[in-house]
Amino acid sequence: MTGSGSQDARAAAAGTAPSPGGARAWARYFRRVVPYVPGEQPAGDRLIKLNTNENPYPPAPGVAEALRQMDAGALRRYPDPTAGALTNALAARYGLRPEQVFVGVGSDDVLGTAFLTFFNSDRPILFPDVTYSFYPVWAGLYKIPYETRPLDADFRIRPEDYGGANGGVVFPNPNAPTGCLMGLSEVEDILRRNPDVVVIVDEAYIDFGGVSALPLLARYENLLVVQTFSKSRSMAGIRIGCAFGAPELIKAMLDVKYSYNSYTMNLPSILLGVEAVKDEAYFQETVGKIVSTRERAKERLSQLGFAFTDSYANFLFIRHRTVPAAELYEVLRAHRIYVRYFSGPRVSDYLRVTVGTDAQMEELYRFLETYLNGR
Amino acid sequence: MTGSGSQDARAAAAGTAPSPGGARAWARYFRRVVPYVPGEQPAGDRLIKLNTNENPYPPAPGVAEALRQMDAGALRRYPDPTAGALTNALAARYGLRPEQVFVGVGSDDVLGTAFLTFFNSDRPILFPDVTYSFYPVWAGLYKIPYETRPLDADFRIRPEDYGGANGGVVFPNPNAPTGCLMGLSEVEDILRRNPDVVVIVDEAYIDFGGVSALPLLARYENLLVVQTFSKSRSMAGIRIGCAFGAPELIKAMLDVKYSYNSYTMNLPSILLGVEAVKDEAYFQETVGKIVSTRERAKERLSQLGFAFTDSYANFLFIRHRTVPAAELYEVLRAHRIYVRYFSGPRVSDYLRVTVGTDAQMEELYRFLETYLNGR
Numbered sequence: 001m002t003g004s005g006s007q008d009a010r011a012a013a014a015g016t017a018p019s020p021g022g023a024r025a026w027a028r029y030f031r032r033v034v035p036y037v038p039g040e041q042p043a044g045d046r047l048i049k050l051n052t053n054e055n056p057y058p059p060a061p062g063v064a065e066a067l068r069q070m071d072a073g074a075l076r077r078y079p080d081p082t083a084g085a086l087t088n089a090l091a092a093r094y095g096l097r098p099e100q101v102f103v104g105v106g107s108d109d110v111l112g113t114a115f116l117t118f119f120n121s122d123r124p125i126l127f128p129d130v131t132y133s134f135y136p137v138w139a140g141l142y143k144i145p146y147e148t149r150p151l152d153a154d155f156r157i158r159p160e161d162y163g164g165a166n167g168g169v170v171f172p173n174p175n176a177p178t179g180c181l182m183g184l185s186e187v188e189d190i191l192r193r194n195p196d197v198v199v200i201v202d203e204a205y206i207d208f209g210g211v212s213a214l215p216l217l218a219r220y221e222n223l224l225v226v227q228t229f230s231k232s233r234s235m236a237g238i239r240i241g242c243a244f245g246a247p248e249l250i251k252a253m254l255d256v257k258y259s260y261n262s263y264t265m266n267l268p269s270i271l272l273g274v275e276a277v278k279d280e281a282y283f284q285e286t287v288g289k290i291v292s293t294r295e296r297a298k299e300r301l302s303q304l305g306f307a308f309t310d311s312y313a314n315f316l317f318i319r320h321r322t323v324p325a326a327e328l329y330e331v332l333r334a335h336r337i338y339v340r341y342f343s344g345p346r347v348s349d350y351l352r353v354t355v356g357t358d359a360q361m362e363e364l365y366r367f368l369e370t371y372l373n374g375r
Numbered sequence: 376m377t378g379s380g381s382q383d384a385r386a387a388a389a390g391t392a393p394s395p396g397g398a399r400a401w402a403r404y405f406r407r408v409v410p411y412v413p414g415e416q417p418a419g420d421r422l423i424k425l426n427t428n429e430n431p432y433p434p435a436p437g438v439a440e441a442l443r444q445m446d447a448g449a450l451r452r453y454p455d456p457t458a459g460a461l462t463n464a465l466a467a468r469y470g471l472r473p474e475q476v477f478v479g480v481g482s483d484d485v486l487g488t489a490f491l492t493f494f495n496s497d498r499p500i501l502f503p504d505v506t507y508s509f510y511p512v513w514a515g516l517y518k519i520p521y522e523t524r525p526l527d528a529d530f531r532i533r534p535e536d537y538g539g540a541n542g543g544v545v546f547p548n549p550n551a552p553t554g555c556l557m558g559l560s561e562v563e564d565i566l567r568r569n570p571d572v573v574v575i576v577d578e579a580y581i582d583f584g585g586v587s588a589l590p591l592l593a594r595y596e597n598l599l600v601v602q603t604f605s606k607s608r609s610m611a612g613i614r615i616g617c618a619f620g621a622p623e624l625i626k627a628m629l630d631v632k633y634s635y636n637s638y639t640m641n642l643p644s645i646l647l648g649v650e651a652v653k654d655e656a657y658f659q660e661t662v663g664k665i666v667s668t669r670e671r672a673k674e675r676l677s678q679l680g681f682a683f684t685d686s687y688a689n690f691l692f693i694r695h696r697t698v699p700a701a702e703l704y705e706v707l708r709a710h711r712i713y714v715r716y717f718s719g720p721r722v723s724d725y726l727r728v729t730v731g732t733d734a735q736m737e738e739l740y741r742f743l744e745t746y747l748n749g750r
Binding site for chain 2 (some may be wrong): 024025026027028029030041052054055058059063064067068072073074076077078079080081105106108109110112117118120121134137168186197198221234235248252255256259260262264265266268269272305366
């Protein structure tokens with residue numbers, strides 16, 4: 001598949017397009033995008049929410065303590081535009097220098113800034129056909145030509161597909177929504193094929209059993225590793241994403257960011273983010289619990305007749321051998337168990353199920369067993 | 376002055392430009408921007424910080440209380456992408472419907488999104504030559520052609536300059552860094568001259584004595600009013616900006632925003648922002664104090680030999696009749712009183728002095744009196 005700015009309708013909207021509102025000539029110059037409907041965020045206590053890959057455990061105890069101790073009076077001042085406390089904490093945690101760390105408002109902000117900063121070639125950037133849905137959106141927004149590369153029959157990325165003349169490469173590892181993991185040697189294979197462009201490894205889910213590409217930073221100055229606080233650090237509500245790379249890459253991203261919005265990380269993000277990074281024991285404990293629950297889920301779901309990719313993320317990508325995914329999605333929803341269903345090509349047979357607590361997952365298995373037996 | 380994407384070096388960087396890092400071919404495709412140095416944020420107790428237009432008073436007491444009561448556990452979930460609690464509070468405060476309200480990460484985020492959403496014409500957008508420095512930056516970022524219109528000799532916007540064929544209009548009221556205010560009839564004059572494009576009134580400083588253009592929303596569907604929590608609401612550290620407009624304008628901005636970053640307002644922003652909006656009495660009290668201090672400052676500074684625009688903002692734009700601004704900036708700085716000095720054309724004779732507390736301002740007058748007498 002090839003695309004080039006398909007989301008961007010500036011050209012189509014300008015000049016000759018009819019004014020949608022009759023007399024409202026000004027509406028002619030609106031940027032038209034494919035309207036996005038935010039994911040379902042059902043409210044209430046009696047529900048099991050396994051649809052947005054949130055962590056079932058609260059953030060580190062230090063986060064609650066920092067909230068209690070935060071000085072509201074300090075909010076009258078602008079926050080540190082460098083978010084120095086947070087970048088220093090991340091650098092210390094990962095054995096990097098602060099000038100190798102960039103932080104932004106969620107990994108979407110970080111990835112969008114990286115696209116804007118690094119993908120300014122006339123050649124197409126490359127990413128998988130089944131992957132994070134925002135890659136083509138940012139490419140459209142910034143008029144970056146792109147080509148997708150199909151996953152293989154087992155939903156795996158083939159490193160050999162990511163070579164040749166291109167404007168850059170981006171892929172998640174583990175991939176979404178499949179959870180499939182590449183080993184470090186495969187990631188390095190892609191880097192070796194692309195010495196002349198920036199390669200972005202989107203590691204939103206790496207902490208749940210994968211091996212991060214961070215050690216490769218020592219040898220590849222064109223590598224950018226992106227992570228998030230929304231999954232393994234239980235802080236989707238605080239909106240923190242981060243990128244690690246050579247100082248030259250980070251400086252280029254900072255220059256771009258400062259040039260259009262100097263202050264994006266608010267004071268609570270900086271203060272609470274530091275606490276999440278500092279508590280390594282809690283991080284390991286909660287991640288360990290999720291990994292255990294996920295591996296148990298593979299056994300249980302297999303017994304219930306499901307097939308799935310070997311996910312290394314905090315979700316499972318599952319397909320029942322006889323019952324359609326759309327049907328299961330609806331009956332689960334009616335039972336107030338929320339999972340994610342994608343209707344796109346190649347994935348419409350599957351459900352993406354976030355790994356919750358053991359208790360939540362047991363209720364899922366119980367319901368599925370009853371439903372599948374009574375069908 | 377005319378510009379068109381001068382900040383954007385994609386064309387220059389692509390293809391034939393030499394690789395800055397020798398072997399680092401990937402660096403050839405970096406977006407090159409004019410590096411921005413964030414404003415000075417000096418630390419320490421023994422200083423008077425009048426350089427970034429922060430409010431000298433803390434946020435409303437309810438903000439501190441909401442911090443104490445915030446449930447850290449709720450941070451594990453994604454925040455409400457619509458920031459509904461905050462948009463509802465703002466709608467109630469200003470007598471609007473929630474679908475007339477947009478919120479973003481500071482007014483820079485809101486203004487940037489508005490530029491991206493509304494300014495897609497091939498005709499140039501118009502703004503003053505002396506104004507907020509990010510307007511030409513966003514125009515460059517999104518490749519929006521623009522033209523500037525000179526302020527008159529008294530640093531005033533001339534409404535009659537903002538007519539004719541154009542792609543949109545944006546101006547701050549009061550203007551920055553002059554503080555000069557236009558009355559509602561002048562703002563309406565600009566709207567009447569521009570029925571076919573979106574007109575953005577950037578009201579970052581409107582609460583300090585100006586009359587907001589919000590009542591004009593009832594008659595002008597192409598008007599967007601942008602405000603911020605960073606000045607009159609004492610919350611620069613939380614990063615909240617907002618826009619008010621016809622539902623069609625707000626929906627277009629939301630569609631664009633959701634299309635590339637769904638979750639930008641973090642949970643603390645939403646919860647603390649609501650508290651700031653709810654406490655109208657505290658808001659009026661602190662704004663009133665700043666206005667009183669500013670009006671007293673006009674008298675005192677006049678006695679000390681300063682000339683200035685008639686600022687309606689929380690800052691003064693002052694010029695001494697005999698002593699150069701650059702000299703005063705330096706001696707104040709040496710005395711740990713920080714003000715802002717701009718070296719650009721037309722403004723290099725001036726200092727921008729944020730209105731602090733009465734005590735801070737008294738120390739400023741004392742120092743200036745001593746210095747000017749002893750010079």
